[in-house]
Amino acid sequence: MTESYEGRPLPRPYDEVVDQGLGFDLGTLHSRRRALRFLGLGAAAAGLAACGTGTSGSSSPTSSSSSPSAPGQSGASGEIPEETAGPYPGDGSNGPDVLAQSGIVRGDIRSSFGEFSGTAQGVPMTLELTIADLANGGSPFAGVAVYVWHCTREGGYSLYSEGVEDQNFLRGVQIADDAGKVTFTSVFPACYDGRWPHVHFEVHPDQASITDAANAVATSQVALPRDVCETVYAESGYEQSVANLSRVSLDGDNVFGDDGGALQLATVTGDVASGYTVTLAVGVDTTTEPSGGGGPGGPPPSR
Known part of the structure; x- marks a missing residue:
């Protein structure tokens, strides 16, 4: 055998x-x-x-997916795997298009904007993505527009899931600074049935290009480490995530499973009281053909 x-x-x-x-x-x-x-x-x-939809390798035993960077580089150790945007992208490729709305470019994505009102609850989370331009030697990819979205602490997606169809929170765009970095203020997402806890993101060439999902040069997902998830899911409001997390693994996930999220597993620091900071170095190679977007990503339960 x-x-x-x-x-x-x-x-x-x-x-x-x-x-x-x-x-x-x-x-x-x-x-x-x-x-x-x-x-x-x-x-x-x-x-x-x-x-x-991924790269091959062994599952990382730590919460870090990044390698030390050379001087002048952003720290990405390879091209981020292209992944599905899932059934709830909100980018116009499958129903609602939040990217066409005024106000989508924002750092704090906890509250809805425009015609909607409401605020997502949960353990505070700061998401920091540093984008590297691999086609130019791994230099910081300044000026790219990064769209992020993820589920609520209950496991639903705004604009789609029952109970939050009239919300557009937990979605937003930031423009990378000179270091290629974008920062979002949010709440820690749930683990819904059938998927490893994650955050979706798309990288677009610039702010003007975000209104067409086809312009994305990369579509991928951030994996969250188990130890932090277990701590967060012990908090009120995340009760369903406890059982859901016990039934999934990085190696068995339909997105991260081919390599255990080797280039997508975030580094996380902080605690429940003060909130967590989730960081990931993202390598983008514009000389290769992006293939993310659409397709299944493991739908969350109805709310």
Whole structure:
């Protein structure tokens, strides 16, 4: 019986490697494509790798997904995997388009804006993403527009889920500063049934381009570390997340599962009382073809 292949656990250890299923085959293909890209063995391999939903590797035992950066770089250690935007993007690609609304460019996304009113409750969270321009040597990607969105502490998505269809909170855009950094003030998201706790984001070339989802140069997700999630979910309002988290894992997630979120697992500091700071270095390569957006992402339960 073989229990692993190329360092990756086999989902069917009693079967041959060729009989492990489509998900395992795709993960193996991603791993080989990334190896080709690292070795510089052809632009074709690089283009193929950008079309996948993840990269291959082992699950990180820490809450950090970033490597120390060289001077003048933003710290991204590789191209962020292209992922689905899920069924609730709010970018016009599947129903509502919050990006066309005045007021979407904001740092504090806890409250609704425009015609809506309401504030999302939960443990405070500051999200910091630092975007690197890999096509230009990993330099800070100043001026790009980053759209982020995530679920409430109850697991619903504004504009879509029952009970919050008349809200547009937990969605916002920031423009990267000279260091390629954007910062959002929010609340810690829930773990809903079937998905690992996460935050969605899209990177657009500039503010003027955000009104068309097709302009995004990268679509991905931030994975949150288990230890922090367990602490947060012990707080009032997150009760359903406790059971949901117990039934999922990074390795089994339909988005992060091919590599355990190696380039997407955030570093988190702080505590429940003062709030948490979630940081991730995001490498974006504009020479590869983005393939995120649309598709399933594990729908949250109705509210």
